[in-house]
Amino acid sequence: MLKIEHLYKSFGDTEVLKGIDLTVEDGSIVGLVGINGVGKSTLLRIIAGVYKADAGSVQLDGHDTWYEPQIREKIAYVSDEQYYPVGSTVGSLRLLYESMYAFDVQLYEKYLQVFGLYPKMSMASLSKGMRRRAALLYALCIHPRLILLDEAYDGLEPLARLNLKKILSAMVSDENVSVIIASHSLRELEDICDSFCMLEDGLALRHGDLAESKGMVHKYQIAYREPPERALFDGLDILHYEQEGRVVRLVVRGEAEEVTARLKESEPVLLDVLPVSFEELFLYELESRGYGNE
């Protein structure tokens, strides 16, 4: 289990993380989302032991990832931009992983085929997507307890994405691995993540079970005989409000039955309840926080 408590990090005068608390259960795939510069990569780097937090702690299975660095042997971190030494090949990277991690040669051979890579491929000649495949290949071969993927799908074509999803799902179910994926590709995250963490202004604005959170937010499309007043919906936790004459579209947080009952009191001609996607949930949350209103 990964436990993050009261995590603070500043870059000079800029406070990036302002007391993040987050728990990632074993066998969980967490989608880490937030607007650009909100601190997703910073959070992953602190978990991976690259950055030292100004305050707070990150513990994996009870071991602090900064003060007990040996636990990092169980963390596979794939950063948003990978580093490959000059002249390196797919195969030459193996030396580092063999030396420093519990490297599994059989897995390596297997994933080489899955990702369509060959040991003698020069890293310099590979495309961005192929380089990412190489990084993922090694991350998956060290029997990690926690996988950190920063912009995991960046550069990967659909088949490779599908393969990655399958592999991650298998690792989660077979080895109880936890995964944190920071990405802007929310549709991809929705397919694979069971939980999420939404960062905003240095804090974990919302986190928890994805399906449960999505179940708490619905779109309501309502038609009235006469154009209604906005005040009619006072008391609802509205994330999004849109009105075109007699038709109102609402995105409301709350139990669907309760909200529907409340809306029915206003005697609509028509009332449709629709589910929201993860992307919509994210967008409406941001909108309700004042982003993009300008």
Place this chain on the structure above:
Amino acid sequence: MEMSKPYLQYLIKRRSVVLVFFFVCFLGMAMFLSVTRDEPLWRYNSGAVFALYASVILSYVLPVIQFSYVHNRRSADRYFSLPLSRRKQLFTEILFIFAICAVYYLVIMCMQYAVFGTRVVPFARFGKTIVLTVIALLMLVLINTSLYLLGNNLVDGLILMAAYTAIPVLAAITSSAFEATMVAGGSVSFNIGLLLSPVGLLVNNIDAVMGGEAVHMGEIVLALVYCAIAVYGLYKNFIERRAERAEQLSDGILAYPTVITVYAACILFILGCSAISEKPSYILYLILFVIYVIAHFVYKRRIELKPAGILLFAGLLVLTHACAYIGWTTHGFHQADNYELFADNYMRYYYNVQVSDADLGKADRSGHAYVDLEIVLPKADKEAYAEVQDILENCRRQSIARFYERQPGDAYFGSMNIGDASARNRYSSENYRYYRIMDPISEDDLQKINKQFPVTIYDDRDGSTCALKEYLEKRKK
């Protein structure tokens, strides 16, 4: 402090081909240099000196190669996320660098000794050289790594390493400029440069040991102090390094801010000394200011000099010139007037001045005669030569007075240098003073000196040299 064996193995395996290649090159070079010499000692020495300098160069190059990952965000992600503590990572890297330098040196030296040295160099001296050099290499590795890590990117790391390495040279130049312009009798000395330079101290010592001399313990202690500072620097710049500073400006207090300030202060002081003792050269101030702006551009990667930067420059200008002024008014902080007579067993005076043919006590640029005298006075018998010493010391005092009263354009006609001499080394540079002469010793005084010491006159028309008496007789005719 412990190392990470897997990480060390990784470092060795990763570089194994390059390491073997360079080792073969170095060994071949050392052997080539040796076999081209005839003398057995020179054969040994040339290979040994090559091994030393090659290892010293490696102690500069390897930290740059091994620690370049801290300066790149992507490589910092890779290497700082490894499952080992920063302390262990640092120790292992340092051990790796030191091992390469030391192994290269030791193997080449042992081969040199076995092939060329056994009959010409005592084993004890060889052993002492080896031990001293290996310790020196460890110090250099620590110091150079610490300096390189002051930067937040590769270019800055290199610049700061070079700048700090050159600070002893700058200090030596500044000190020499001060001695030459502000201290009457001041001799150009690079001692401060040597004392500030770890590599200078160590090469000096190794050179002494190879030559069969004793180790300069004071210098070794000083080098150890630098080493301790370097270890602290490594702690601050690696173990406590903020990985997020990779690829950022090198704005740490000991990075560009200190380097630019120290360089500006030293150069302004040199200009101040020159301006106060001679006359100011305003164009040099302008050039320095332009360089100061360029240095800030290199530092901040944009042309920007904030008022604070200009104020700092102005402040340094005032401070260094005030310092130079005080130096001038106090006769070089009293250095000119504080000299010791008979600090050793002998005092040596050497006097050479161009004079008038008609009057050897009168300076004359168009004269053809040069008064030349070299006197070594023994401390044990100094009363016997008191009169001669009075004349010479009077000449010294006159020279000091004229030094501080001189006007731009004043000419010098020769020089007198004074220093300690000992039975062992007649030309010892201890207490060495160099005076430029405007007022030569009078003919009467020369004759007094001539009673106890030979005074010779050189005539540049025919290149002849004769004794004072002979010259005077010839002139009378």
